Amino acid sequence: MFKSIIAGVGHYVPENIVTNDDLSKLMTTNDEWITERTGIKERHYRKNRNDSEETTAFLGFKAAENALKNSNLTAKDLDFIVFATLSPDYFFPGCGVLIQEMLGCETIGALDVRNQCSGFVYAMSVANAYIKSGEYKNILVVGAEIHSFGLDFSDAGRSVSVIFGDGAGAVILTASNDENKQGILATNLHSEGKYAEELCNKFPGSKFGWSDRVLTEPNAVSADEIYPTMNGNFVFKHAVTRFPETIMEVLNSAGKTLEDLDMFIPHQANLRIAQFIQKKLNLPEEKVFNNIQKYGNTTAASIPLALSEAIEKGKIKRGDLVCLSAFGSGFTWGSILLEY
Ligand code: UT7
Numbered sequence: 001m002f003k004s005i006i007a008g009v010g011h012y013v014p015e016n017i018v019t020n021d022d023l024s025k026l027m028t029t030n031d032e033w034i035t036e037r038t039g040i041k042e043r044h045y046r047k048n049r050n051d052s053e054e055t056t057a058f059l060g061f062k063a064a065e066n067a068l069k070n071s072n073l074t075a076k077d078l079d080f081i082v083f084a085t086l087s088p089d090y091f092f093p094g095c096g097v098l099i100q101e102m103l104g105c106e107t108i109g110a111l112d113v114r115n116q117c118s119g120f121v122y123a124m125s126v127a128n129a130y131i132k133s134g135e136y137k138n139i140l141v142v143g144a145e146i147h148s149f150g151l152d153f154s155d156a157g158r159s160v161s162v163i164f165g166d167g168a169g170a171v172i173l174t175a176s177n178d179e180n181k182q183g184i185l186a187t188n189l190h191s192e193g194k195y196a197e198e199l200c201n202k203f204p205g206s207k208f209g210w211s212d213r214v215l216t217e218p219n220a221v222s223a224d225e226i227y228p229t230m231n232g233n234f235v236f237k238h239a240v241t242r243f244p245e246t247i248m249e250v251l252n253s254a255g256k257t258l259e260d261l262d263m264f265i266p267h268q269a270n271l272r273i274a275q276f277i278q279k280k281l282n283l284p285e286e287k288v289f290n291n292i293q294k295y296g297n298t299t300a301a302s303i304p305l306a307l308s309e310a311i312e313k314g315k316i317k318r319g320d321l322v323c324l325s326a327f328g329s330g331f332t333w334g335s336i337l338l339e340y
Contacts (some may be wrong), residue, residue: 002175004131005183006340007138008071011308012062013044013167013295014054018148023162026153034162039271043165043296045148055089057098059168060144063304064103067170073138075103078172080136081110082127084119084143084300086329087150088112091204099142116199117267117328118189119143119300120169124324124336125187127173137175143300144168150201152227160230163270165296169304182339186253188246189334195238199230199329239269239327243277247325250335256321261287263316267326268292268302289315299328316340 019042020031034040046054060083068074083096094112115122120143127139147164151157176183202208202225213220243266251257258281266274271292278288289310298305303324310316320340327333 001132002134002177003181003183004128004173005176005181006338007073007172007174008067008069009169009171009304009308009311010063010066010068010070011167011169011305012059012066013305014046014059016045016047017042018045020162027158027161028155029158029162037270037272038163039290039293040163040296041293045166046146049149054146056085056087056144056146057089057095057102059146059166060085060095060142060170061099061102063144063168063170064099064140064142066308067140067172071172071174073172073174075105077138078103078105078140079108080127080130080139081105081108082113082123082139082141083110084113084115084123084141085145086114086116086119086201086299087145087147095144115300115332116330117269117299117302118326118330118332118334120303121324121326121334121336122189122332123300124171124173124184125189125334128184128187128336131173131175134175139173140170141173141304142168142170143302143304145299145301147299150227152223154223156223157227159232160228163297165298167295167298167301167305169301169306169308171304171307184336184338185256186250186337187335188249188253190242190246190332192331195331198331199228199235201228235328236270236273238331239273240276240280242327242331242333243273243325244280246327246333246335247277247281247323250323250325250337254337256337258283260321261323262320263310263322264288265303265306265310265322265324266290267328268295268306269297269328311340
């Protein structure tokens, strides 16, 4: 059976930086509240909220170009794409096909994954299964989001809007049967759909009859349907329970322990969640990588964006045991354990 090796990782964020002070000009908030509750100091938004060029697929494309560069492969070498996002360019089709065109790949398959904060973990798990089975050899896995176009910048939306940012990350997974390379050792995926509405975006959704309402009734769609809503405390409590469970599960599956771990990269939802997990599992601070301070929560992009930066900064080296874990809307959660 083949093993899935990381050939290259890359990331990309729009240039435009938005600080907590910038947000305090749009809504009643302040740097102290945001920093204390989330650890976030700034995030990147595309310059123009209504830009039709710097889209989610475009960010993913730029991250993919960087990942390809770092892997010494070209777009022509790819034989499958998995694209994770909750903020696609179109309601349909997904971003996978758009990036296939942007990269100039052959007419390879392109799959979109709709698993929000866990999207990248789900996407990696799918790609890993394809590679292990021998179906595909070089798979591009992308996580990308443009959140800034769809947030409620009024006071009603402030507890959600201050958290999110735009960005993208990408990984090239490649098949190997080299005895000296381990690659992905274990994965797990979970869901609990009874909590779907605890963190969701209702519009546009078939449950809410949106097309008829929008076309026939003026002001038919309310702000809490158009914008993402979150029961923050509830999500927080579930996150700090599920993260340690999925981490221990993936370590056990591979016969590894917490002591074996060189680096843990949690989905960048909230710095306080990451710190809680670190303390609960008794992990040394230097073995948990966070960059939410600079980017906010970039949902499906957060893990590959953090992985890419951690590698760039030399905090992860070839052969290191790395755990990637996520929890979020769905609820969905899961982990990937890999030897880089
Ligand atoms: O990535 C997907 C998974 N997401 C997560 O894991 C996020 C989990 N949840 C969280 O990170 C936190 O719940 C939040 C950061 C979203 C919110 O923090 P919190 O400590 O749960 O705050 P809260 O919503 O309970 O609000 C506390 C107070 C409220 O005021 P009162 O009612 O106590 O007077 C809010 O109105 O803070 C107020 N508030 C704000 N104040 C200033 C809420 N948002 C803001 C704001 N600025 N942006």
